[in-house]
Amino acid sequence: MKLDFILNGEDVSCQAEAGDRLAYILRERFSLLGAKEDCRSGHCGLCMVSLNGRAVPSCLVPAFRVRGAEVVTIEGFELTDDYADLRDGFRKAGAEPCEFCRGAVFLSAAALLDERPRPEATEILEHLSAVFCRCHDPSALVRGVQTAAELRARRMYFRANR
Amino acid sequence: MRIDEVIVPATLSEALSALKRNPDAVLCAGGTELFSEGPAGPADRNRTLISLHGIQELRHVSRTDLYVEVGSMTTLAELLALKEGFVPETLRSVVNRIGTFAVRNLATLGGNLSVTDRFRDCFPILACMDALAEYRQGTASRWVNLNRLIGPRGTPEMPRGEILTRIRIPLGGWDLGIAHKLGFPRINSRKSSLFVALARTDKRALSDIRILYACDRALRSREIESSLAGKKIPLLPRDIESAVGAYADYCSHAGIRESSAARFLTLVRRAFNQLNEGVTA
C-alpha cells in the first residue's frame, strides 16, 4: 500500500505492507533510526514519536494509520527550539539519558511541557515512565525537565514581547 | 496475525458496509492490543483488517443528567482529558492506571472493552455500573448491558460481525467505589486480576451492592449481592462471614484456582470493612 504523510515537516510517500508498524517504516524506509524498534509492545517507549501532535510508541502504530497524518521523529524534533530548551535544560541540570533513550525521553518530556508548562516532579516522573531504561536517575530527570521548562518559558516570554 | 488487506473507512456507514462485505474481518481500534501480539506464526491465516481509527463520529462524548455516552473510538487519553466529574471518578482512576500516557494516546475505550482473550481493565468497573454498549450491524443497532458479554464460563463473549459504537455509562453516586488491579500496574499479565466493588446505602441500609472479580474469567454473583441488599450498615460480623462464606462456595463452584479465590475473598472482606468504615466513593 502507498502511504502519503508529513514526516518532520516534509510531504513524503512510501510503500508499506499491511501489517507494517510505523517504527519499521521510519527505520527501514526513511533511515530515521532515532526510534528504536525492539519491544514491539509499547513497553519500553524507546520508539517514541509524535503522531498528530501526540507522543506515541511507534511500534504500536500500524503503518496504515499515518496516511495523511503528521509524524515528527527525534531527528525532526532536534531542529526545533523546544528541543534546544530540553537539550540545554538537561545539560544544565546534569541529566544525561543514555544514547538509547535520549530521543524518547525528550519527546515524552516535550509532550508533557506542551500540556503542562510548569510540571510538578510527580507529573514528570509519571510522563517519563513511558520510557524504560536502566540509566534513569529520577531526580536528575526531574531537574532536567524543570530547567527546560524554565528556559522554554523564558523563550516564550521574549518571543511574545518582541 | 497476518494482515493481507486493510480497510480504513472514514465514516461509520462505510465501516458497516465494509464489515458486511468482509464478515470475517478483524476490527482494529487503537491497535495497541493487535499490534502488541508477537510475530505471525506459520499457522496464522491472512486476515482483512478494518481500522476504525479515522471515524470521527465514534469519538463523540456527551452527557445528560443520567448518563455519559462515550464514542468507542475515544482514546483513553481523551477520556482522562475530560473535565473532572464528567465521567465517574472510579472509572477515571482505572483508566489512569492503564499503560503509559503514550499508550493511552492510542488505546481506545472501545478497544479495551472488545478484547476477547480476557477482560481488560475498564470492563469490570463498567459492567458493575451496568454500562450499556451499542453495537451496530448493517442498519440495525442494539444496546447490550456489558454483563451480558460475560459468557456462562465467565469468559468474554464479544459480539462478532458488529461494531461497538458507543458506551453509555450511568451516572449516579456510589457510596463505595473500589476498583483495583492486582499484580503489576501498567501491564496486562495473565497473572493480574481486577477487583471492583460498588455499593449504595440508603438510610443506613445497603440498598445496592455489586462485586466483580476478573481473573482468567469474571466472577459476579447477583444472588449474593441480592442477599446483602437491605442489610443494615455497618454490616454485622456474622453478615460479613456469611457473605464471605457464600463467595467461597461460589468460587469453588466456579472452579477457579485456590490462590485466586483466596485473593478474591480477602478483597471482599476488605470491601465490606471499608463500607463499614463509611468511606465514600
Added chain:
Amino acid sequence: MPRDRNESLSADIPLSDLRDEGMIRVVTVRAPVCRGRITDIEVPRLPRGYRAIRAEDIPGENRLAILGFDIPILARDRVAYAGEPVLLLAGPDPAVLEDLRSTVRVSVQEEEPVLEWESFSPEQVIQRRSAVLGNPEKAFEAAAEVLEARYRTDSQEHLYPEPQGALAVFDYDKLVIRCATQWPFHVRDCVRSVLGVKPQEVIVRPTPLGIPMEGRLWYPSVLACHAALAAVLCRKPARILLSRDEDFRFTPKKARSLVTLRAGLDPSGTLTVLEAVVVLNTGAYAPLASELLEQACLQITGSLSIPNLRVQGYAVRTNTPPLGAFSGMGAAHSLFAAESLASRIARDREEDPLEWRARHFLRKGSPLLTGERLRDRTTFEEIGSRLKASSDFARKHGSNELIRKRRSASRSEEAPRGIGIAFGYQANGASYAALASGTFTVETTLNKDLSLVISTSAIAGDEGIRSIWRSTAAGILGVPLGRVSISEVDTASVPDSGPSMLSRNISVVNRLIERSCIAIRSRRFRSPLPIASRAVHRPRNPLRWEEDAVRGYPFESLSCCGAVVELELDTWSMEPRILGVWLCVDGGRIASERFARGTLSSSTLAALGQCFRERLPFEEGRVAENGYREYGLLSLAEAPPIEIEFLPWSDTDPLKGIGELPFLCIPAAFASAAAQASDLGGESLPFDGAEYLAGMEAV
C-alpha cells in the same frame, strides 16, 4: 536528516542502527527441548543467496573457551537448554529468513531435563568451594542458641535498551566485529579461534553498551562468532540482532540462589559461629561460575565479623538458559542472606537492628575467611549513625514494630509499613578467579600539541567513568581537561585492559591511567614529545582454594555502604510501594558527585526492581514466549525519593568503585522492611504481593 547508511565502521552508533552495503542478516534456529541428543536437522531447500550454517561448517573450533569452560558455538550432538543455538540461517531478507526458520525441523531425542537445583545431584556440580575459619564445631557446641534460615533470590533480566547482537564486516583483509561488549579482546579471541585465523586478522570495535550490568561479558562473543561465521562463509557483511523476545528468553540472566545459614549465638546474643551453604543455579552454561561462587563465599558474613565460619558453595548446572552474572555478582546473593539473618536475629531478640549489628561489624583486623585479617578500616558505624539520623530509622522501626505486634492480634485495614536497614561492601580490585588474573594494560600518550590520549580497551558504560579517567590524567599532568581524549576502542590499536566488570574501570583502569601519567610526568622535561607510557596491571597473590581452605588476601580495598528502605504494602493489592530509600556511601574520594549520584540512583531502581517486580517466568526450564510483555518493571512513576549521602573524603583518598553497592545493600534492607510490613520472614526475593494476599485468606 537520513543518516549515512554506510556507517558500519564508525563508533557511537548502536548496533541496531548499523548497516553495511550488501549486508546479510543472520537468524538462529534453536533447540526445541531442554535436553537431549540431536538426531536430525532438516533444512528446507533454500532460495538463492541464503545459506544454512551448521556446527560442521565451523572452520575452527566449535567452542567458546572462557575460564576453562567450553560452550558450543552451535550445538552439534547434544542440547543443554531449550533455545540453544543449533543452526544459523543467513540471507538478505529478514522476512524470508523468518519464514525459513519456521520450516527448519530440529529433531532431538529428548531426555528428562534436570531442573531441580536446590537439592542437586553430584553430577550437577560444576564448581565447588569450601573453607573454614576458626572452629565451627566447638563454637556450635558452646552456643546458647542455634537458628537456621534459608534465603532465596530469583533470576533477573538485564534488559538492555538494545537486544544483543553483532555485525561482522570486511575491512580489506581484516574482519571487523561490531558488538556491545564489556570485553572486546575476549570477542576477538573467540572469533579468531572459531574461524581458525590469526588474532590480527580480527578486529573488534565495540558499539555503545549502555549500563553494562555484567551481562555482556561473554555472550556477545557467541553472537560475534555467529555473525563472523556467516560473513566468512557467505563472503558478505553479516549482522545478527536478536529480537527482544529472543534476548529475553535465551541470553544469560542473573543466577538463582539458595543460601542456607545456620547460626550460633552466645547467651548475650552475639553471633559466634555461622555455617553457610551457598547454591547457585547457573543454568546450562556458567563460564563465570567460579567468579560468582568465590565472591559469594568470601562475602558470606556480609558486614559482620564472625570468628567461626564454615562455607560451602556449589554452582549447579540445570537445563535452563545460562544464568550467571548480574550487577552485584556473587556477593549480592550472600549479602542478601547474611544481612537478612542479622535483621532476623535482632527482630527475634527485640533489639534495634542497628545496635545489634554495631556489636558485630567487620572492622580493621577482623578475621577473614582466608585466615588473614582485614587490612582496611571500615566505616559501618559512621554510616549507620548517619543513616539513623537521615531516615529517622530508630523511631520508625520502633513504631512499626509496635504496630506489627498489635496487627497480629487484630485485623487492620491500614496499609502496613516497614523499614529495613542493611549494610554491605564492594570489594575493589578483588582477585577472585581467573577473570582477574590476566595482565592488563593502559597506554597514555602526551602529544606535541600537549594533547593527551588515553588508550584502553576498557568500556565505560557511561560518561561518568570517561570523565573520571580524563580528570585523573588531566590532574596529574596539568593538562586542560579539554585536551584529554580517550581513543576509540579498537583491538588493533588499543592495549588489552581486560573485562570491564565489577569496579575494575576504577580500581584497575583508572589506577593504570594514574601510573602511566605519572611515568609521563617524570619524563616530561627529559624526553621530547610525544611521550607514550604503558602501565601494566599484574594481580598480586591470587587466591588459592584448597579443600576446606582458601589462602591469600581477597580485596585490594573496600567501599562500604548502608541502605535503609521504607515501604508500605498497598491495602488492596499488597504490592509494595517504596516510600523512601536512604543510602550512605563510603566510596573513598568521589571524583564527580553528580555522576556518582546518578549511578547510585539508577542502580537503586534496578535493585528495587529485583526485590519485588522483576520476576522471570521460568516454566519447565523455559521463559514463556513473549514473557517480556509480562515482566514487571519499576517505572519512574513509582520511583521513591532516594537520599544519598557520601562520607567526607579528602583529595588524597583513593577512588573506589561504588556502582554495585545498591545491589549489595538494598535487597536485604527491602526484605527486612517487607518482613516488618507483612509479618512474613522476608526470606525470598522477589516479594510477591499477590501470593501474600492469597495467604491472608485460607480457602
